[in-house]
Amino acid sequence: MRKILFISLLFCISCERKVDRAIKDNDELSKVKQKKVEVFLIKRNIFYKTIISNGKISFLKKNQLYFKSTDKLTSVNVKNGQKVNKNQLLASLENNLLKNNVDKAKIELQKANNELKEKKINYNQEIISPTTLKSLQIKSGVLEAKNNLERAQIEYEQTLLKAPFSGVIANLEKKQGDFITTSDVFCTIINPNALEVSFSVLENEFGFISKGQEIEIQSFANKDQQFKGVITEINPIVDKNGLIKIKAKVISKNTGLLDGMNVKVFINKPLKDVLVVPKEALVLRSNREVVFTIENGLAKWNYVEVAGENNDSYAIKKGLKATDTIIVSGNLNLSHDAKVNATFVTDNSTQK
Incomplete structure (x- = not known):
């Protein structure tokens, strides 16, 4: 009988240890x-909610330059990519005869002025009336000579092509000796610091866009660089694709962006x-x-x-x-x- 009780006691102790071990194992497993x-x-x-759109760069100042007369190119003073200043001479046509006409007109004007002086001798210059003076200028040929000189100078200037503003030369394909007409484009001049970006936003994003709002511009060529811009124009029409066209002026300088370059546009709108x-x-x-x-x-x-x-x-x-x-x-x-x-x-x- 005692033996049975001893065995039962050992069994209970063993069971308690197994239960304790199981609880401990479960705790460890739970932690794992x-x-x-x-x-x-x-x-x-x-x-700051961000709207992302694809845009295209264009130059705000971009002019195609034409000659106003037809003749052979005698000099081309610039090349593509060259920076030029306003009124700088870019090229000229054959103009020896026209230059001679200017010199001749200057001589004729000088002769007319000398004749006018002789005619004034017969008058007291202090009391010559404007009407009398104009009559003397006509009789002496001064007015006609001035008109001829102005005409000769205009015709001569039309053989000279000058930069309308400071910028960079592009699309120049003509060379010295080429014959050029008034319908032929000589070159294009651009201002690389006057840029505009055009892009579109979805109709449901219209509420986040306003004139004067700042944007960020990133070129695909260099994703590490971002430039600033300001929205200048919002087209008040939704197109058939549900898009609204936007234009913005690039305010960053020396961007290196080119006309026609594709960019990413980021518009940030604060939500408070x-x-x-x-x-x-x-x-x-x-x-x-x-x-x-x-x-x-x-x-x-x-x-x-x-x-x-x-x-x-x-x-x-x-x-x-x-x-x-x-x-x-x-x-x-x-x-x-x-x-x-x-x-x-x-x-x-x-x-x-």
Whole structure:
């Protein structure tokens, strides 16, 4: 009998040890199953919604230059890409005869002025009336000589092509000795610091656009550089594709952007007093947008509505409240009510 009692006592002690070991193992397993996540406390803030569009650069100052007379090119003084100043001589046509006509007209005017002086001798110059003076100028040929000189100078100037403004020469294909007519384009002159960008926005983005609003411009050639611009024109018509055409002046200088170059346009619009979360915090569950919060060590998913986005953040319209603690990492494979081991981090999103 005593032997049976001893064996029973040993069995009970063994069972208690197994139970204790099982509880301990379960605790260890529970700790292993707790997923490590990073969290922070959200609050209301100013959010900069970003609209991104594709645009095209054009020069505001871009003129095709023509000669006003027809003849052979005797000199070409510039080349493509060359910077020129306003009124700088770019090229000239054969004009020896026209230059001779100017010199001849100057001589004729000098003769007429000498004759006018002789005619004035017969008058007291202090009392010559304007009517009498004009009559003497006509009789002496001064007025006719002045008119002939002006005509000769105009005809001569038409053989000279000068820069209408300071800029850069482009599309120059003519060379010395070529015959050129008044319908032939000699070259194009552009001002590389007077640029405009044209782009379009969707109809539902119209409320975020206004004249005078600043934009950022990024070329596809160099994504590390961004330039500033200001919206100058909004076309008040929605086209058949649901787009509204916008124009903006580039205010940055020495951009290196070229006429016809494709660029990206970023329009930032501030949304005040909204909840802002980093993009890493938002995941998809059942094709809906979800942000996980943490409550008593458990992950809770929350369906949310997004009011806007930018490069690194979302503005949340519904689904969260201020002071919620949201999960920002380790949330890709989380499920509702999953146990988590949370570490608080600082929100380092730029919100721009």
